[in-house]
Amino acid sequence: MKGTSQHFRKSAIGGLVLGLTGFLAGYAQAACELKLGVVGTLSGPAAQWGLALKGAVDLVAAEYNAEGGVPVGSEKCRVAVSAFDGKYTAEGAAAGANALVSQGVKFIIGPIGSPEMTGLKPIAARNNLLVMGNGYAKNAIGPQWPLVFHNGPGPSGWADPIVKVAKAKFGIKKVVVVAPNDQGGTDIASVDAVAYKNNGIEAIEEYYQRGTSNFQPIVTRIINMQPDAVDTASSPPGDTGTMAKQLRQAGFQGPIGHLGGPGTEEIARIAGGIDVLKTFYWYEPIVVDEKIQELAAAYKKAFNTDRPESNLFFQWVGAARMVVKAISKAGTITDTQKVAEALRSLPVEDPNLGKGLWIGQEFFGINQELSFPFGIGTIIDGKMQPIVKQPAATGK
């Protein structure tokens, strides 16, 4: 009887130990959480771009979570997203990065604009964060920031082919490139201006104070320069819409470009419709075909609402997927150096976006810029034209 009792006790203890081990193993597995930080403009004139970024990362997290998580070594880690409004400012993005660091985040998707990139990079460098951002500044990425990647090419990649098309379609001989007078404006407008000049078009750069709400005086100044076209470069959609409306009210008949970022729907809303835009051309980061539409459907299915309006959403899905693939390949959710190495070695390929390239060596001195096929959008005589697909920009 005593032997039976001892045997029972041993069995019970053994069972408890096994159970505890299993519980701890299960707990450890459940505790594996990959935190993706998002820093983007979630309010203000450029909110459309930030909402696209956040929506994309939410979708990628939902995709992996539906499969039980991201395979990392022998584990599957659930993906959690933590977002912060960078307000399109350096200080906002820096505050966001600091807040994410305090939450244990090692990977940041975003930010959106050059001012945000400028503010975020020092925090990222200090804390060894891997960043997949999107500023179009001339120093957005570089050899001094080996953990900072670019989710898509800036104007150095796509301005030249768009200018060639605009020149052929509209016969532009003189253009005024207008943008805000901070790094988010000057770095893009100056690259756009070089692209125009390289194509034999006289280009004048004109800058305004960010926060300007009434552009009538600047519009008057631009019209007095008698340009054939006005390129609003990286001016946010809110500013571009007001400027386009006031340019048309002031009698400007030429084409208006927006070689800086998408947002044509919002621009048209503010201007008063696409008939007010009349003749318009812009950089479209992604050409929405059937494969791309699958992402919109997936978003609708996952969140029961339409995907964010800006087509940057699709580009961000590709970028976020690349980062998560690299994490999985590297087999770590903490060693960002190892993940960066894995990311650099991954071929640029996405089931929805197609095949692309790693570029950036020539312009930035580092080959860490994702380049997928892009599009050129045009409105002619107030009618939206089909987006023309272009091969992935080579940056040369």
Add this chain to the structure above:
Amino acid sequence: MNEFISAGLIGVSLGAQYALLALGFTLIFGILGVVNFAHGGFYVAGGYIAYGFVSHLGVPYVIAVLLATLATGAIGYLFELFLVERIVEDHLATLMLTLGLYLTMSTGVLVAFGPESPQFQFPISGSLQIGKFHLPIENIVVLSICLLAIATVYLLMYKTDFGRALRALADDRQVAAAQGLRPRLLFPLAFGVACGLAGLTGALVTPILSLAPHVGDPVLATSFLIVILGGLGSIGGATIAAFLVGLVEAYSSVYLGGSKGALALFVLVLIVLVVRPSGLFGREVRGA
């Protein structure tokens, strides 16, 4: 020459809009001694209330503007009556309170309407072409209404008992109260009128520019600059300074460009404040 006249017209148009905003701001400071950091919020609220009535309820724009003016005035009245009035003597507390109200209002608009600009257009479009000028008709209409509203404020302040009472309270609250004037009754009304002016400006101006939750930020900065330039609490000073700022902004932006133009404006304000620290028409507005 065309350019010069065109810049002048733009400057007057800007000045009228700024004057309407600055009048409300300076009224609140001059009468209550409160720096209303929520002023931009009432501008945004005016725009969104008018937009809501027009787009969601199909109300004609003119009625929507009146309703937006009344609604923002009512919010201002209640805000003063129930919150500001309790701490009206504490300048720092009222500053924080109005700043808090602004953050609440802008976040509320963001949650209710989203961060993107809706389509909110002025009901009249087109431009008058006079020679080489293109003068948008909507700007002429808004300019006329702004001038009318400014004239109404002047009549209210200088030709009515209500205005005289408010000015008496602004001059010396204790003496005015001893004469039988009741600050607890008049202050909320003054606050309501000032906020209604900001709401009216928002309802009028956002359809010709753009409407978004953040558009109150530059409004607050501009109102503050104008009121400081004109002299805190001075109604005449704020009006003249508003037109001065509008003209300087227009001419400097047209002739110097957007960046240097903004710099020219701030340099002008700096010079004025060095020469006249109390502003162009500043005086000791709070004798008590």
